[in-house]
Amino acid sequence: MELVDRLLSGDRRAAAQLVTLMEDGGPIARKAIAELYPHTGHAHVVGVTGSPGTGKSTLVYELAKQFRSRGKTVGIIAVDPTSPFSGGALLGDRIRMQQLSTDEGTFIRSMASRGQLGGLARATGDAIKVLDAFGRDTIMVETVGAGQSEVEIARAAHTVIVVDAPGLGDDIQAIKAGLFEIADIFVVNKADRDGAERTFLTLQMMLDMGQGSGLPDWRPPIIKTIALQGEGAALVAEAVEEHLAYLKESGDLHIRSRRLAKEELRRILGQELFNRLLVEIRAEQWELLTKEIADRELDPYTAADSLLATFFQRIAGDEVSGGRAES
Amino acid sequence: MPERKIRVLIAKPGLDGHDRGAKVVARILRDAGMEVIYAGLRQTPEMIVAAALQEDVDVIGLSILSGAHMTLFPKIMELAKEKGVGDVVFLAGGIIPDDDVPPLNDMGIEGIFGPGTSAEEIVEFVKRRVERG
Numbered sequence: 001m002e003l004v005d006r007l008l009s010g011d012r013r014a015a016a017q018l019v020t021l022m023e024d025g026g027p028i029a030r031k032a033i034a035e036l037y038p039h040t041g042h043a044h045v046v047g048v049t050g051s052p053g054t055g056k057s058t059l060v061y062e063l064a065k066q067f068r069s070r071g072k073t074v075g076i077i078a079v080d081p082t083s084p085f086s087g088g089a090l091l092g093d094r095i096r097m098q099q100l101s102t103d104e105g106t107f108i109r110s111m112a113s114r115g116q117l118g119g120l121a122r123a124t125g126d127a128i129k130v131l132d133a134f135g136r137d138t139i140m141v142e143t144v145g146a147g148q149s150e151v152e153i154a155r156a157a158h159t160v161i162v163v164d165a166p167g168l169g170d171d172i173q174a175i176k177a178g179l180f181e182i183a184d185i186f187v188v189n190k191a192d193r194d195g196a197e198r199t200f201l202t203l204q205m206m207l208d209m210g211q212g213s214g215l216p217d218w219r220p221p222i223i224k225t226i227a228l229q230g231e232g233a234a235l236v237a238e239a240v241e242e243h244l245a246y247l248k249e250s251g252d253l254h255i256r257s258r259r260l261a262k263e264e265l266r267r268i269l270g271q272e273l274f275n276r277l278l279v280e281i282r283a284e285q286w287e288l289l290t291k292e293i294a295d296r297e298l299d300p301y302t303a304a305d306s307l308l309a310t311f312f313q314r315i316a317g318d319e320v321s322g323g324r325a326e327s
Numbered sequence: 328m329p330e331r332k333i334r335v336l337i338a339k340p341g342l343d344g345h346d347r348g349a350k351v352v353a354r355i356l357r358d359a360g361m362e363v364i365y366a367g368l369r370q371t372p373e374m375i376v377a378a379a380l381q382e383d384v385d386v387i388g389l390s391i392l393s394g395a396h397m398t399l400f401p402k403i404m405e406l407a408k409e410k411g412v413g414d415v416v417f418l419a420g421g422i423i424p425d426d427d428v429p430p431l432n433d434m435g436i437e438g439i440f441g442p443g444t445s446a447e448e449i450v451e452f453v454k455r456r457v458e459r460g
Contacts, residue, residue: 013411016383024331087332088357094378095367101374108381112332112362 004035007134012107015134019109022126033126039133041257043075044244046138047157049119049179052145054165055189057096058227059236060142064100066237067138073105075131075139079121082112089113093142107131119143119150125264128156138240146179154182155263158256159243161236163187164203166195180206183220185239191224191232200224218246280314281307333457335386338366338375340399348420348442349390352449356388359450372403380412385457391421396431404434416456420444 003021006014018036021029048056048063057078064074078093089112100106109131113121120143121127131139143153154160162183167190188200203222221239225232247253289307292298337353339346346368353363364382366375379387387407389400400419407413418438419431428439438452 013380013383016381020334020383082362083357086358087360089362090353090357091362091364092367094364094382098367098370098374101366102371102377108378110362110364110382114332 001032001035004032004133007036007130008039010135015107015130016109018130019111019123019127022123022130023111023114023121025123029126033129036129036133040129041132043128043132043136043139044159044240045128045132045157046140046240047143047153047160048140048163049143049146049150049153049160049182050163050187051147051165051168054145054163054168055227056142056145056163057093059161059163059187059189059225059233060093060140061097061100062225062227062230062233063140063237063240064097064106065230066233068100068103068105070237072137073135074100074107075128075134075136076106076108076142077111077124077127077131077139078108078142079111079113079119079124079144081144082114084115107134107136113144117150118152119146120152120156125156149178151178151182155260158247158253159184159240161185161187161240163189164199165190166193166199184218184243185236186220186222187232187236188222188224189227192226196224217250218243277307277311280311285310333361333386333453334382334384335361335363335388335453336366336375336379336382336384337363337388337390338370338378339368339390340370340372340375340403341391341393341395342369343391343393344368345392346390348392349388352388352390352420352440355446355449356453358446359454361453372399372406375403376406376410376412379407379415380410384415386416386418386453389417389419389421391419391423394422396421396423397427400431400436401434404436416453418449418452 003014003018007018018032021032048060050056060076064076067074080089080091080093082089091110091112093110094108097108100108109127111121111124111127116122124141128139128141141153141157143150160182162179164186165188186203188196188203190196200222207219223232223235223239225236227233247256289298289303293300293303335356337349339349353365357363364378364384366378375387389403391399396419404417407415417436418440419436420440423439423441431439437456440449
């Protein structure tokens with residue numbers, strides 16, 4: 001595919017167009033993935049997540065400058081929410097990344113979540129592959145402002161940075177559940193504000209109590225930053241590099257990669273099966289069953305069973321007759 | 328399922344600090360279902376074109392109130408062509424005197440929307456132009 005050839009030769013426009021292709025999906029996107037996939041697997045994928053307003057974008061920008069100054073090329077995918085009402089999105093993360101806009105070694109892409117829950121967009125994983133094949137050393141993925149359950153980033157990144165800031169409810173209310181457990185590195189941003197020390201100590205206490213990512217020899221560091229002034233960004237960049245070194249030495253990188261691959265495969269398989277099911281089941285049957293469920297004549301589980309039964313019968317029928325004409 | 332969203336970059340070239348109009352237009356287009364990348368204030372032509380390229384946008388919307396449009400717009404258009412993104416649809420807003428409209432149109436900036444333009448007019452223009460390709 002010409003677009004993939006251009007990507008591999010370092011054409012920025014091709015990278016941008018391929019990300020769009022991944023967002024739109026469809027057979028051409030798959031063909032592109034098949035072609036570029038052998039060229040992926042080299043980038044260090046770093047997720048940056050945390051509640052809205054903690055300073056994720058500013059931190060990503062400062063980290064990008066750090067990695068650039070260490071001679072690395074950088075890709076940034078910044079995800080913002082799509083409006084569930086209009087389907088539109090206002091993507092404003094670039095505002096905080098101005099100076100890197102024209103840097104040849106940095107590629108910044110804003111991405112709308114398009115209805116996907118969990119903090120990422122459906123196409124984020126594929127966009128990571130594009131930038132990986134494009135040869136970016138470090139790819140940072142900034143999630144939608146996350147609450148307590150947006151932990152999808154843990155299924156996409158090697159290293160997860162959870163950003164917290166003082167003044168977001170009592171102690172670390174905002175990240176107490178899921179986010180806390182996926183953090184490889186904690187950042188307490190806006191460290192010049194009142195309450196920063198308290199946020200820091202609470203995080204430390206929770207780690208002391210044995211909560212956290214569960215890696216045997218890795219205790220997530222807690223780093224104070226004032227991202228707006230770039231303060232502390234170097235320490236975070238170092239921690240990111242140390243975490244990668246740890247993953248390599250401990251063999252956990254291998255385990256993580258396998259786990260990510262397995263989860264991705266399951267997700268794709270689930271989607272594909274569902275799509276196939278939608279093709280095989282006639283609209284009238286859907287209508288009939290939904291009506292019966294709504295009228296309380298049938299429960300939804302029995303209805304699902306009957307749809308699945310129809311689906312498998314049709315597929316078996318296809319096999320007997322030697323496959324469908326169009327495939 | 329393939330779905331195509333219209334992607335728009337809204338940027339303010341030049342040095343004036345008034346971005347209210349740009350933000351209003353950004354919201355209008357978002358509410359019409361488009362994905363709007365807001366690049367913010369004081370953008371150089373290089374920054375605008377680099378952002379348009381990386382974001383693979385269909386439309387670049389420029390807002391300017393400083394009066395420097397006859398200098399900055401041609402630079403942006405030229406650079407866009409040079410970088411291979413000359414095929415995007417340009418629209419402009421802010422304070423642009425009537426006399427400047429024809430030369431800007433000739434340059435390829437078709438949609439020029441001053442104060443008082445209705446939301447429908449802008450959305451209609453963008454949809455029509457992007458679909459025409």
